[in-house]
Amino acid sequence: MTTQALSRKKLADLNFTNRLYMTAPFLFAKVAPEPLKNPKILHVNSALLNQLNIDENLIGNPSFLRFLNGDLDFEGLFFGASFYSGHQFGHYVPRLGDGRAATVAEIETDEHKFFELQLKGSGLTPFSRMGDGKAVVRSSIREYLASAHLKALNIPTTEALGIITGDDDVYREQIEKGSMVMRVSESFLRFGHFQYYAHTNQEQELKTLVNFVVDHYFIHFKDHPNSYNLFFQEVVKRTAKLFAGWQSVGFCHGVLNTDNMSILGLTLDYGPYGFIENFDQDYICNHSDHEGRYSLGNQPGIGMWNLEMLGVALASLISEEDRKRTLETYPKIFFVEYRRLLLEKCGLYQPVEADEEFLRLLLNMLVVTKVDYTQFFRALSHYEKGGELKNIPGSSELKIWLVQYEERLSMEETSQNVRLEKMLAMNPKFILRNYVAQMAIDNPSLVEKMFEVLTHPFEEWNDHEEWAGPAPVRYRNLSVSCSS
Ligand code: AMP
Ligand code: MG
Secondary structure (H helix, E strand, O other): OOHHHHOOEOHHHOEEEOHHHHHOHHHEEEOOOOOOOOOEEEEEOHHHHHHOOEOHHHHHOHHHHHHHOOOOOOOOOOOEEEOOOEEEOOEEEOOOOOOOEEEEEEEEOOOOOEEEEEEEOEOOOOOOOOOOOEEEHHHHHHHHHHHHHHHHOOOOEOEEEEEEEEEEEEEOOOEEEEEEEEEEEOOOOEHHHHHHHHHOOOHHHHHHHHHHHHHHOOHHHOOOOOHHHHHHHHHHHHHHHHHHHHHHHOEEOOOOOHHHOEOOOOEOOOOOOEEOOEOOOOOOOEOOOOOOOOOOOOHHHHHHHHHHHHHHHOOOOOOHHHHHHHHOHHHHHHHHHHHHHHHHHOOOOOOOOOHHHHHHHHHHHHHHHOOEHHHHHHHHHOOOOOOOOOOOOOOHHHHHHHHHHHHHHOOOOOOHHHHHHHHHOOOOOOOOOHHHHHHHHHOHHHHHHHHHHHOOOOOOOHHHHHHOOOOOHHHOOOOEOOOO
């Protein structure tokens, strides 16, 4: 038996803590969760369970189900909903907060890593406003699958430990069944948390929050005299890299309000997100976003705008000149990272000056030919000189680009075999297309297999070709709303 196996724990033996609550109790309103009636586990993320040192045999145990349902009273467990505000579609809303989520605890693993646990869909809180605090199966499945999938695509994200469903009726456009997801993250702190304390002139509380992040997450400059400035630089850097990651796989978040922006640069709050099928900068995944504020092409600029708003919130801690200088680094970090990711998708690892033009021509070709974005790069991984791209319709534009590609490839030293291996690990065969998520929603027994495929999206999974391509006719033109 390995030491790892020995350290698996029953729930009662876990090291529950809550560093954020202990440091910043003012951030939370205490709440009581409303467990679902007749709860059932739909899926548990066993890899994450292992990472948290929780005994896998617990999955079938009634106490584990009660834990996922917020129905367990352990010492150290805490249910709190936090205060935040934020800019929604460009307009400042002074009070938002966790309206349908509550922090359950933080777990310290044997490796001294800390993970915060939150239940989403656990009922009313003081921040529920007009809402009911509940989540429905549809939105929970979407968050559950997407967060695990983005992690597998190497994009920073919050994760989810498990998903449960219940018999409760929840009223949306129609009656749906209630559900809960237990989300897991190093932190769920958002830009909006900092904005709330800044806009209400609670300077000491704001400082406490910034210090908390520096002390626990950005420890490499913990004792630096200029730590507030370095804090902002780090958030800008992480945000720029996150957005570059999204653009590279064609992920559109859908609701990039400042309250949905993670201070650690993680993908946070999965709502009406979408992955592109063909490359289209005008792609809008949220059908309430009439002006396309959060379209695919607008995302990087929105990242900058949101950081500017965070900068305003930090005005009492960082000089205007320093904030300006830091914000100016965003486009550079974004483009360097985005260019690197696109070049690696093409199997190019030794950048040359002409790459900017080469990539512009690539994106133009993708726009004009409307080929499937994911399938194109997967096929390109197998490309051999003079050959064809599997599943990709031929066209004169593609032919012209392939000539340029061959020319560019000839400047690289990487061997064809090494390139193939690297490209297959960079260009997923599977992406969580809306219709794939919809299939799981229509038939939740598919969640198990889909989870496996989407958390190993670079593997072939020959038995599941039906999830690899563009939407079949009966699933075309799905639109996704915020009403989750
Ligand atoms: P979102 O657009 O999902 O990020 O949510 C914006 C705000 O609305 C947040 O403060 C949420 O907590 C709150 N909210 C969204 N849905 C509900 C709901 N069903 N019940 C209560 N609050 C909600
Ligand atoms: Mg939100």
